Amino acid sequence: MSARLVTLGLLALLGAVHAELWLGKNGLPRVMELQARLDEQQSRNEAARARNDQLAAEVRDLREGLEMIEEKARQELGMVKPDEIFVQVMPRR
Template sequence: MRLVPFVLAALLVLVQAELWLGKGGVPHVMALQSELAAQQAANDVLRARNERTQAEVADLKEGLEMVEEKARRELGMVRPDETLVVVSGTRR
């Protein structure tokens, strides 16, 4: 009967060792948390880069529209498939 407590204690130590040192143990979890933090930081950098690129694309699209509008108004430029009609002064 004195053997039972020692066997139970040994099993408890074995389970605890697996918990602390095994595949799902504390060191493995810490390594995964470190990997996760690094990946999140990389994602944040890439997300910021994507936002800058989207803003640049929007500026270029808007910029081209502004340039086209200015060329039409100030220089009288037209596209090849358009006809320019100039209306001068109004009669009263």
Template sequence: MANRLIPGLLVALLLVLHAQLWFGRGSVPQVKKLERELVAQQKANADAQQRNQQIASELRDLQEGLEMVEELARRELGMVKPNEIFVQIAR
């Protein structure tokens, strides 16, 4: 009787472990799905980081390049500062 009990228990344990491997928490299909989600999230993060860097660069240009913005506003829109006289020379 003991000769059949030990192999039977070992086979049952093997079946339980194998079932966990394929159907339980952390199973092979679930790990594959999580890996696909991870790759997609990493791509989305890289895209967002690139957009953030672009926006930060534009913001830095606007903060540092106010002289350029002022010059364009003066030339194209006729901007005049307070207590300043606007003189336009026609050619």
């Protein structure tokens, strides 16, 4: 009789643990909700990362573009900045 009570007690305890796992405050439904929120946040982060990469590429292009324009203006048009002195060296003929 006592072995039967121990078995029933262990089964009841196992049932309580499973009930907590499946239906409890931090059970499976909560885990699934948190996983869905995590997936959503990761997709938002990926979209933001892509946008940041695009903006960084645009900034890089603008910086390189301005440097290229300045170099071309210096070589072809003789552009001089306000604090610079323009010196032109002519090769001998």
